[in-house]
Amino acid sequence: MRDSLKQLLFLLLLASPVVAQEPYTRSIKVDLLLKTTKDEAGRPVRYPTNGPAELAAYLVEIPPGETTGWHVHQNPSLAYILQGVIDVDYEDGRHHQYNAGDTLAEVVEFKHSGINKGKEPVRILLFVAGEQGTPVSRRTDPPR
Numbered sequence: 001m002r003d004s005l006k007q008l009l010f011l012l013l014l015a016s017p018v019v020a021q022e023p024y025t026r027s028i029k030v031d032l033l034l035k036t037t038k039d040e041a042g043r044p045v046r047y048p049t050n051g052p053a054e055l056a057a058y059l060v061e062i063p064p065g066e067t068t069g070w071h072v073h074q075n076p077s078l079a080y081i082l083q084g085v086i087d088v089d090y091e092d093g094r095h096h097q098y099n100a101g102d103t104l105a106e107v108v109e110f111k112h113s114g115i116n117k118g119k120e121p122v123r124i125l126l127f128v129a130g131e132q133g134t135p136v137s138r139r140t141d142p143p144r
Contacts, residue, residue, distance in 0.1 A: 034078060034103040041090060041107045045076050047129065054132040060124040062086065067115040071137040075130025077106040084122035088114045091143035111143050 024030065037045055062068065062084075081102045088096050091111035098104060106126075116122045128136055 033080065034105065036105050039076075039105045039107045039110070040096070041092065041094075041110050043107070043110070045105060046108070048075055048131040048134070050131060051134075052132040054128075054130055054134075056128045056130070056136070058126040058128070058136060060122075060126055062114065062116045062122040062124070064116055064119050064121065068113055068137075070111050070113045070140050070142045072109050072111055072140050073106050073128075073137050074109065074134050075128050075136075076108055077126055077128040077130075077136075079104050079106055079127075080125040082123040082125055084116060084120050085118050086114045086122045086124070087117055088112055111140055113142070 039045060079098075081098050081100050081104075083100050085097060085099050088098065089112060090096070090107065114122075126136070
């Protein structure tokens with residue numbers, strides 16, 4: 001019995017540094033919104049390597065009735081829908097509706113277009129991990 005108690009205490013001592021290394025105190029709440037290795041088209045996330053890295057954050061607002069037009073992103077990015085509903089068409093014919101509270105891994109070099117069919121602005125928080133000097137998106141012709 002005593003050996004079992006010693007083993008238990010030893011295991012607890014081994015585990016305690018892990019708890020001490022957590023980044024925040026217990027009173028801070030951290031919710032994982034998205035963790036993925038694939039974008040919305042199911043393709044692997046790949047980071048650019050042709051130039052210096054750059055991080056950027058954008059607040060995108062799309063008024064009611066407006067469309068983004070067909071475009072592509074050249075760098076991996078995460079989007080969090082803060083407000084509204086946006087309908088997105090993809091070049092492969094898929095359609096998806098994203099609502100406030102949704103998080104998505106934007107597609108890279110994959111044509112897509114979003115439209116706000118609602119009565120309130122769509123607000124999107126967009127985080128881009130890319131290459132310095134690269135625009136957040138590039139206009140493109142619609143898919144055939």
